[in-house]
Amino acid sequence: MFACLAVATTFAGCGGGSTAGSTIELPATEPWQWSLPAGWSPPVVPENNPMNTAKVELGRRLFYDTRLSGNGTQSCASCHAQASAFTDNRALARGSTGEIHPRNAQPLANVAYHSTLNWADPAATTLEQQLLAPLFNVHPVELGVNDGNRDEVLARLRRDPDYPPRFAAAFAGLPEPLSWDHVAKAIAAFERTLISADSRYDRHLAGQVTLTDTETRGMRLFFGDQALCSRCHGSPNFNDQFRTATTTDAPAVFHNTGLFNIGGTGAYPEPNRGVYELTRKITDMGRFRAASLRNIELTAPYMHDGSIGTLEAVLDFYADGGRNVGNGLYAGDGRLNPYKDPLISQIRLQAQDKSDLVAFLKTLTDYTFISNPQFSDPFAANKSHP
Ligand code: HEC
Numbered sequence: 001m002f003a004c005l006a007v008a009t010t011f012a013g014c015g016g017g018s019t020a021g022s023t024i025e026l027p028a029t030e031p032w033q034w035s036l037p038a039g040w041s042p043p044v045v046p047e048n049n050p051m052n053t054a055k056v057e058l059g060r061r062l063f064y065d066t067r068l069s070g071n072g073t074q075s076c077a078s079c080h081a082q083a084s085a086f087t088d089n090r091a092l093a094r095g096s097t098g099e100i101h102p103r104n105a106q107p108l109a110n111v112a113y114h115s116t117l118n119w120a121d122p123a124a125t126t127l128e129q130q131l132l133a134p135l136f137n138v139h140p141v142e143l144g145v146n147d148g149n150r151d152e153v154l155a156r157l158r159r160d161p162d163y164p165p166r167f168a169a170a171f172a173g174l175p176e177p178l179s180w181d182h183v184a185k186a187i188a189a190f191e192r193t194l195i196s197a198d199s200r201y202d203r204h205l206a207g208q209v210t211l212t213d214t215e216t217r218g219m220r221l222f223f224g225d226q227a228l229c230s231r232c233h234g235s236p237n238f239n240d241q242f243r244t245a246t247t248t249d250a251p252a253v254f255h256n257t258g259l260f261n262i263g264g265t266g267a268y269p270e271p272n273r274g275v276y277e278l279t280r281k282i283t284d285m286g287r288f289r290a291a292s293l294r295n296i297e298l299t300a301p302y303m304h305d306g307s308i309g310t311l312e313a314v315l316d317f318y319a320d321g322g323r324n325v326g327n328g329l330y331a332g333d334g335r336l337n338p339y340k341d342p343l344i345s346q347i348r349l350q351a352q353d354k355s356d357l358v359a360f361l362k363t364l365t366d367y368t369f370i371s372n373p374q375f376s377d378p379f380a381a382n383k384s385h386p
């Protein structure tokens, strides 16, 4: 799959004995071949950003490149680390200037299949659009690219002998291959390849492994009418916003699970009031996207604000039908939140059920995904790049 190209003014031959200058091995620009689990259709790919092998490899490099932040300290991977299924295990993410993000960094497994992106953002529907927020946002600063440094950040990539030919290969035939638009498109193409479907649960579906008794009980509970988990986490991606290239209707549903009820008014803390932040409709108060539960064992702490530390505590929360915040600024009984999804009050769980469910959730860990070299840091062997 890798072709050898002589770059710029260097006419060194392919392979051994390269002379001065750089002969860079570039991925050939071939159409992308999806390798998908049985029964999965490919994800939606925007018409103006077709997948190819050179673009995916370029996107991987950009995803891991700290030169893409204003002060050179962070890359996408700083908050989305492969070993943690592409999250950071912090309650709240921390940007390149130290600013704390109001929300928990989300894992990126199967992100190409989400109808909407982010915790509660019905307007964010493509990866190309989503990543402009971490790149350019000022409230909070994440990568910290801004009007003052955006030309300089791009110039860093131009100065690297490796990048210009990679952009030229990925965006062949276009007048200005190395541009912000193409940075975004390449990273999005890489993100679309982050597919996780090789957990013990998937192998069980394929008839390759047998789940233990407690895992099997947990699975039945998960998909049954007593725990009701699958009513919101029932798609192949364990959420309820699963969209493929062949899906005609793309559901975009959000739920209030009763985490807060400040002063009994139904309110959630600002600026984390869910879809309400966008629509200002009171019935959208506290409504968030049901998170995908793939690799959930690796992605603690949980919820949009990272406020629940363990899976056991998440199950206690559901068994209680919400969370009673006893004192402090946010005091109020979330179990009585008037905007809470009625399903949450119908969940019935005993102690044994909770531990069976936790055992089942741990079957969703995909060790192939977190060690796949195609998703890993290409600079890891040479951390001294400029
Ligand atoms: C400072 C930490 C930080 C950095 C750096 C960062 N992210 Fe994120 N990411 C987050 C947080 C926090 C969220 C949740 C945002 C929200 O809901 O408002 C998120 C959400 C996402 C999502 C949505 C996932 C989903 O399930 O809907 C994608 C995709 C994503 N980030 C990709 C990227 C890419 C690509 C980059 C680099 C250009 C990047 N992120 C850089 C913290 C970060």
Ligand code: HEC
Pocket (backbone or CB within 6 Å): 227, 228, 229, 230, 231, 232, 233, 254, 255, 256, 257, 259, 288, 289, 290, 291, 292, 293, 296, 299, 301, 302, 303, 304, 305, 311, 314, 318, 341, 343, 344, 347, 357
């Ligand atoms: C009414 C829909 C609904 C039901 C039913 C439901 N969930 Fe959720 N779940 C959500 C939403 C929405 C979130 C995100 C809430 C937030 O952050 O404010 C969530 C978050 C989670 C999280 C944390 C995910 C993360 O990445 O932080 C876990 C774990 C979880 N649910 C497991 C379960 C289990 C197990 C059940 C069954 C006992 C269940 N859920 C039932 C909607 C639901």
